[in-house]
Amino acid sequence: MIGLAGLREEMEGLRKAGLWRTLRRFESLPGPRVVVDGREYILCASNNYLGLAEDPRLREAAVEAVRRFGTGSTGSRLITGNTVLHEALEERIARWKGAEAAMVLATGYMANVAIASTLAGRGDVIFSDELNHASIIDGCRMSRAEVRVYRHADPRDLERRLAEARGARRRIIITDGVFSMDGDVAPLPDLLAVARRYEAAVVVDDAHGGGVLGERGRGTAEYFGIETEPEGGPLLLHMGTLSKAAGVEGAYIAGPRPVIAYLQNRARPFIFSTAPSPATVGAALRAIDLIEEEPWRRRRLEDLARRLRAELRRQGWNVPEGPTPIIPVIVGDVEETLAVARRLDEEGVFAPAIRPPTVPAGSCRIRVTVTAAHSDEDIARIAAAFERCRAEKGGRPGAGMVGDGHRYGCG
Ligand SMILES: Cc1ncc(COP(=O)(O)O)c(C=O)c1O
Structure with a gap:
């Protein structure tokens, strides 16, 4: 690429390290059930915490x-x-x-x-x-x-x-x-x-x-x-x-x-x-x-997040305690985290792998989020997908440091 020396090599490096990212195409309203690239999923990765984006x-x-x-x-x-x-x-x-x-x-x-x-x-x-x-x-x-x-x-x-x-x-x-x-x-x-x-x-x-x-x-x-x-x-x-x-x-x-x-x-x-x-x-x-x-949305959200977090911890995933609907399932390295995300994808659960530079090397994760719009059945299906995945692959913790002392977003 004329004028952009080294770009191809850098792109290749990202691909080899499992850090190349591609866009996914949503074809539906941003509710708990979505259609992405022509397939239906239960979504547990959005920030639409109160379910208002589709209201x-x-x-x-x-x-x-x-x-x-x-x-x-x-x-x-x-x-x-x-x-x-x-x-x-x-x-x-x-x-x-x-x-x-x-x-x-x-x-x-x-x-x-x-x-x-x-x-x-x-x-x-x-x-x-x-x-x-x-x-x-x-x-x-x-x-x-x-x-x-x-x-x-x-x-x-x-x-x-x-x-x-x-x-x-x-x-x-x-x-x-x-x-x-x-x-x-x-x-x-x-x-x-x-x-x-x-x-x-x-x-x-x-x-x-x-x-x-x-x-x-x-x-x-x-x-x-x-x-x-x-x-x-x-x-x-x-x-x-x-x-x-x-x-x-x-x-x-x-x-x-x-x-x-x-x-x-x-x-x-x-x-x-x-x-x-x-x-x-x-x-x-x-x-x-x-x-x-509508404070009921916050109460529902809190209840669902507490239940799913407790269930994932019970299954043995590395999930810290916390009072919010962001439930980090910390897996560790890039390849292992991508494998978990792929397995969840096969189960119809949309929860992409979070990799560097968004999180430090060694602490790649699936960032699970719930919303007030999820049904009890949605939560049960997300938990069941993780359970099957856990039985096959397992997860382990990790942590790393990159950049200027800040640990995230330093790429
Ligand atoms: C903590 C935090 N601050 C700021 C932002 C940026 O907000 P926006 O997406 O509206 O640019 C985000 C996420 O996107 C965030 O997670």
């Missing part, structure tokens, strides 16, 4: 928004892309989260890049959990701040690193609320206590906690009984996505009004990108209503 009320809200505002938002929020619908969504999110203000961006990736690269710069230090999502890692890289990666969910290690950075202009701690590949919850009360001692701000990425954790589905802070904006405490900024439990796409940042106004003025992913489309915003607005009005 007729959200689809209707999207259609209504298109009727009123057209298909495209036609420009960035600061030029021609800001409709009454965008502002209504931001007000609705702020009310739901119990925050002073909120802003909406087109994706969670952009929201994390916006936070890290706008609030931190040269002379500042970002403290980042080693299992943070790749979008946080990329935001850190783009910020030009110094990045200190602390041990996963370890406030003591964080404190040690904060103590070494007392001279920094700003200190910002960034953590996933619910870790995307492991499903465990960040120890937010402890992180906030450390932040208070060292005058650091805290950013929590609640992509997988929003809509799922807490009585009203507000996320990780509510799960721990922490106020959205703790009185007299360190700045706590909340990022969340509209693409997972909310069943749409896009993301929000919620927090004190001056911080949100500053981000609207300075965050490049907000300023230099077209506003989310009316369909997206209309559907998301309805989704936030349903997250609040």
Whole structure:
């Protein structure tokens, strides 16, 4: 390939290592039963935790928004892309989260890049959990701040690193609320206590906690009984996505009004990108209503996740305990994990292998997720497929380190 020396060899290397990826083609609504590449499957790999992505009320809200505002938002929020619908969504999110203000961006990736690269710069230090999502890692890289990666969910290690950075202009701690590949919850009360001692701000990425954790589905802070904006405490900024439990796409940042106004003025992913489309915003607005009005979805989700996790552990798979619908079945190396995924595929269970760079080498896994829309029979069939696979192949744990100290998304 002219001008791209070495690309063919690199591609070959990825293929040989079992790390080449191909797209799968979905041909149905994103419910618990899907048609992929012409075959029917039980889906246990999506982030549609509350089963809202196929909800007729959200689809209707999207259609209504298109009727009123057209298909495209036609420009960035600061030029021609800001409709009454965008502002209504931001007000609705702020009310739901119990925050002073909120802003909406087109994706969670952009929201994390916006936070890290706008609030931190040269002379500042970002403290980042080693299992943070790749979008946080990329935001850190783009910020030009110094990045200190602390041990996963370890406030003591964080404190040690904060103590070494007392001279920094700003200190910002960034953590996933619910870790995307492991499903465990960040120890937010402890992180906030450390932040208070060292005058650091805290950013929590609640992509997988929003809509799922807490009585009203507000996320990780509510799960721990922490106020959205703790009185007299360190700045706590909340990022969340509209693409997972909310069943749409896009993301929000919620927090004190001056911080949100500053981000609207300075965050490049907000300023230099077209506003989310009316369909997206209309559907998301309805989704936030349903997250609040239908708490039974969270209870159902919790119940199904608890049952499936317990059953997989009983079968002998390496599955850590946890309170979320993300159930990591840690297998180990690439080939073995691909073999488990293939076996599940034969059983009609859609649960692809998760490999580097998404997770560290040696900790490849099947990331099982359940949704409130799964039936008891779906859960039983998923469990039965794993049981047959376990009887034939078995799984074993493993862990590895790659990249800059961050362990995920460093490829
Ligand atoms: C923890 C976390 N943060 C951010 C994102 C990015 O969100 P989005 O898919 O909306 O870009 C994801 C997943 O995609 C995620 O898992």
